[in-house]
Amino acid sequence: MTSSYKVKLLRRHTAAERTMAFYLEKPDGFDFIPGQNIDVGLIDHDIIDPNDSARAFSIASAPHHDYLLIMARMRDNQYKNALECLPDGAQLEIYGPYGSFRLHDDTGIPAVFIIGGIGITPCYSILSHAIHEKSDRRFYLFYSNRTIADAACLDELLRMQTELVNFKCIPTLTAMGQSNNGWKYEYGRIDFAMICRHMPDPVRAKFYIVGPSRMVWPMVQHLDGRIPRANMLVEDFTGF
Amino acid sequence: MTATLDDIERIKNLRERMKARPVRRLPEWLKISARLGPEYDRIKNILAHNQLHSVCQEAACPNIRECFGEGTATFMILGSNCTRGCRFCNVKTAVPLGLDTEEPERLAKVVAELGLKQVVITSVTRDDLPDGGAGIFAETIRRLRLHDKNIQVEVLIPDLMGNMKAVDIILEARPDVFAHNVETVPRLYRRVRPGAELKRSLDILRRADIYRPRPVVKTGFMVGLGETLEEITELLRLIYDTGTQIVTVGQYLRPSPGHMTETRFYHPDEFRQIAAIGRDIGLAHVEAGPLVRSSYKAFSQSQKLLNRKI
Incomplete structure (x- = not known):
């Protein structure tokens, strides 16, 4: 209530x-x-x-x-x-x-978070809760930011991989050249090819796409035809 | 996620707290007969058979029995999944399932089958489409007129992200009544309609007002969300300044415990007062009442104005 x-x-x-x-x-x-x-x-x-x-x-x-x-x-x-x-x-x-943005019930189906910037917040809550519950369900987080400095909670999310047995965090930077020293993760926008590099059988997963409109809806269009629309849930942060 | 012991305990606590809360009691003027007539079932079945949606069902409208009983319905096109999560609305927020280009023709056939002479078309918000679904609105109007050239069409459109080219696509199809709801007073906008802007909505109404031939321009809003009478008066003035002719004002009724709570129930006398304020400001018609909804008896509100449309 x-x-x-x-x-x-x-x-x-x-x-x-x-x-x-x-x-x-x-x-x-x-x-x-x-x-x-x-x-x-x-x-x-x-x-x-x-x-x-x-x-x-x-x-x-x-x-x-x-x-x-x-x-x-x-x-x-x-x-x-x-x-x-x-x-x-x-x-x-x-x-x-x-809000109705919440994790699906079937623990056998992996959850894939496609996150742009500050859209990380609901995902952070879900993952923190999963750690508390000692969940063994599979989580994949594709976390897109312009630069390392823009990526909120990045250290904590990477550390969560040690606390959550089946969680994989894949951060990516969209506005930094690949010469950046020390960055060992992805560069460029999240796309289906990047998703396939990091997880098997994405068609069976539930996708949670969170961020500003300019990121969310092009991502839905990009994944359309590759992932069933019924397997996508979005949270559009525009105006928030 | 399967329910854990923690979840079960939390839900148990939540249930106990909900039991402890006072039961929400509606005032007499908001109590509605639960009687369902044969027309209700007939229309419901026709819509389901043709994979069509009515906003009456999706938004849990309190007038559904009366409207279905009289053989009228407000059709909701572009699917039943909305891309926005407005805090007052019962329509499901989810990724829309593609674009159904056959929908306009199916809808036009159903309207013909039902023998409707006046029809209201509305839609979910489709931020996933470049034109917000404007092309489907326009095609629906055209198909309706192909089946019956005298049919009167009211469209109640979403904000189309303020894309005026998309608004023009709908206006060019020449609806008789062009409606877009402002929903609430400026102060409550961010809470009630996250992702929307009042200025954007007022600009859409203004655009319709300057379009020629001009449709009857209409908007609506709810009360009971925490607004004051001064704020209602200010909103009516802002609406008047756009050239809008018809305004509907109704009581917000929370569709589920997960939605915003009504801050109060307005008495019918207060609705009469709001209507009088609107008329004093200069609005041509203000339909205000506890159960008034945007498309409730839509054409009885607009008939006089339709007869003297520019």
Whole structure:
């Protein structure tokens, strides 16, 4: 059941270039399914446009955590500026949880995440939950960013491979030359050929495509005909 | 993921908390008879047989019994999977299953079979298509007119990502009524319609108003999402400034516990007050009531305006 709650901002840190992670107090009785999202409302309306006082964020933490984690690309707009300036302990209003983006039931079918940038947040929640549950289902994460600095939670995701037995993380950079020292993963946009290099039989998998519209819908079109559309689930982050 | 002990415990706790909450009771004016007539079954079966969808069913419209009972339906084209996840809407968010180019003809045949003289066509949002599905809207209007040149067609379109070329494709097919809903007041936009913008929606209405020959231009919004009367008045002014003639205002009713909660139920007198404000602003017709929906009795709202269309 969706509800609204007053919560405190506990702390924040920089998660990547222009990306902040905000830890919010988790209200008593707040329950959600990994992959769902909440609206976060700024209570001090004097400092922002009243028409932009609440925005939706995927929950990046897992249900067993005692906090709610959200992440935001810090674009130059009134809402994000106001959020960034809030002191720790400031009060926020959250609404939710919302959304039908959640993992499929059949653990025998692999889950493939095709993620662009900050779209990593619902996936991060699902993977954290899977670690907590000691899940042995197969997960593949294709994680696309322009540069290493843009890739939120990359170290943690790579480390998750040691904690989650059947998880493979395949990061890729789209705006860096292949001469970059030390990068031992993929370059360029995610495509079907890249997917096939890293996993067997993708046709049988469920695909979760998350990111901005300009990434999500071309990816659906690219995979169309190769992967059944019924096996794709999208989360379009435009306007979030 | 199979349910773990943690999941089972969480669900158990959630159920207990839900039991402890006060039961949501609808006021008298929102209670609807659950009686289903033979017309309801007839239309439902025809739609299912022809792989067509009605927004009446997909959006769990409270007027479905009345409209189906009177032999009318609002058809939802372009499939039943929507690419947006609006917080008020019951239509399923999922990747659409391709593009069904045969749908316009099937729909036109069904409309002929049902003997409808007026039809409302709406759709899911199709952000996956370059034209947002505008071409299928236009083709549907053309096919309907091929079967019956006197048929009156209302289209209720999604925002097409603000692609005005796509809007023009639909306008060029000359619908009698061109509708696009603004849904809520500016302050609640980001919460109610993630991925949409009020300015984009107002621009679409403005575009229809300046198109010649001009269709009747219509929009609608919901109340009960947390707006104030001042905000409703401001929205009615913004709508008036676009040249829109008809506005529908109805009570938001949460379709499931996973959707936004109603902040309050407006009394019928308050709807009358909203309609009066709209008329004072200069809107030609404001249809406001607890169970009013965009396509509810659509042509009775627009008939006078259709008769004196430019």
